[in-house]
Amino acid sequence: MALTGLWPDRDADVAAAPGEPLALYVHWPFCLAKCPYCDFNSHVRDRIDQPRFAAALRRELAFESARLGRRRLLSVFFGGGTPSLMEPGTVAGLLDEAAGCFDLDPGIEITLEANPTSIEAGRLRDFRAAGVNRVSIGIQSLEEPALRMLGRRHSAAEAVAALDLARRLFPRLSFDLIYARPHQTLAAWRAELRAALAIAADHLSLYQLTIEPGTQFEVRHRAGGLVLPEPDLAAALYEATGEECARAGLLAYEVSNYAVPGGESRHNLAYWRYQDYAGIGAGAHGRVSVGGVLRATRRHRAPEIWLERVERDGHAMTDDAAVPAVERAREALLMGLRLAEGIDLERFQARTGCCLDEAVDAGILETARAEGYLRLTDTHLIALPEGRLRLDALLGALVL
Structure with missing residues (x-):
């Protein structure tokens, strides 16, 4: 495992006390299909050995808890990939394991990302029974042509139906939209956003479309087949987003995230406030204090290799390095200035x-x-x- 160089007299006595509260991220790396804009660590497989992956996740969690000590757990976030493709029993088992390893905060936030396909919507009741108290649904658009362009596998009607079901099941609900899409006008975005706000709960994540390396969209963009809005229009779209959300009572607490007061994502606030968070699962990252020193961790990205290494070693970390003071400062600035x-x-x-x-x-x-x-x-x-x-x-x- 690689260790970065340390500032000799500045790294041993900073970071956090051993009792620093903790956020936990669990990565499920599988999807039904790869979206053309997505550069996340996600993979499509014909068959997934769910019990084997579930056991490996629990084993990695046990490994992390053994070295981190009995912390107060503020949040758990099941991300991906598409974690709503997990068996609800896997989620329940991991939450039971976490409750045995850590002291659960009375207001613990347990979020699961989901898509509004019929397969995933059908599992929502079971995820609620497993202990999930917040869902984040990847709607991405309420317009059919945009959904097709973005490679989504659901319709606008399915999205609305999934949101309606989720609102009845979960005390907290967020969903994502992508804007600044090719050929999108300011008037069209305002209309779409107003429709979204009419069915929103306490939180929205609203992202401008970006071209990420290694994606299908990057190939099309380089070839001139995908043209994003000019900077002035993109800025106008961003400003309109804040105006429409504020009118509906959702405030911009972060660059791309809007919430009613108290509805902010507590898990993501841990990232932006540069608090401790542990990451388990293929490709997961973490920033955790061990012995008073902040360490950066990363797991192997390939799901099958991750699985084999966890079964052999109890974890699949490829990096576990003390974070030098200069990097801590840089990371804290890059994250913290995103917050209002x-x-x-x-x-x-x-x-x-x-x-x-x-x-x-x-x-x-x-x-x-x-x-x-x-x-x-x-x-x-x-x-x-x-x-x-x-x-x-x-x-x-x-x-x-």
Whole structure:
């Protein structure tokens, strides 16, 4: 296992106390089909040995808990891939295992990602019985032509039906939409978003379409067969998204996520606030404090190799490395400035071992403040709406 170089006098005494609360991510790497825009670690298989994969996930969880100690568990997130293709008994077994390994927070959030195909919608009652209390449904669009373009296997009618069922079963519900699609107009997006908000619950994830390396869309984009909106239109679409959501009572607490107050994703907040999270399953990543040192973990991506290694060794980690102070600071900035609340400077220093002025370009910071992109107070660094609109470029210049 590779260890990165450490800053000799700055890495041993920072990160987190042994009792740092924990979020848990469980990756299920299988899908019915590979969407053309997707670069996640997802795989299509004709046959999956579900009991064998379930046993391996439980074994990896036991391995993690043995080295992390008995932490307070704030959230569990079943992601993928398509975790709603898991047997509900697998989910129940993992939650039982987690309850034996950790102290469950009284308000623990247990999320499962699902698609609105009839196969997956039919399992929702069983997932609720297994202990899931929040679902995140990959709708992606409410327009039939867009669903076909995005390679989705459900119809708009199936999406609405799945949402209706989920609202009756789960106390909390989110769904995803993708916008800034080819040929999409501002008026069309406003209409689609208003229709979505009319059936939304407490949370929406609204992502601009991006071209990711290694996807089918990248091939089409390079060949000129897939053209995204011009930057000015993309910016207008983003601004309209915030306006429509705010009108419906869902506030932009993160660049692509909108919620009623209290409806924010507690699990994803752990990422953005740079808290501890353990990741198990093929390709899963983690950031966990072990012995007071923050470590970056990663599992083998290939499901079959992951499975064999877990059965042989109890885990399938390919990386388990202490995160140097400079990387901790960089990661905390890249994640935290996505949040409307910004970065708590006291926690930033305690977590990274760096002061803010050691981690950012002072000249860029001052320019960004003068231009109204960032706000710096005695306690927080915050990206303002104009800054979040151009956050990727801003971070590229600001973060050392």
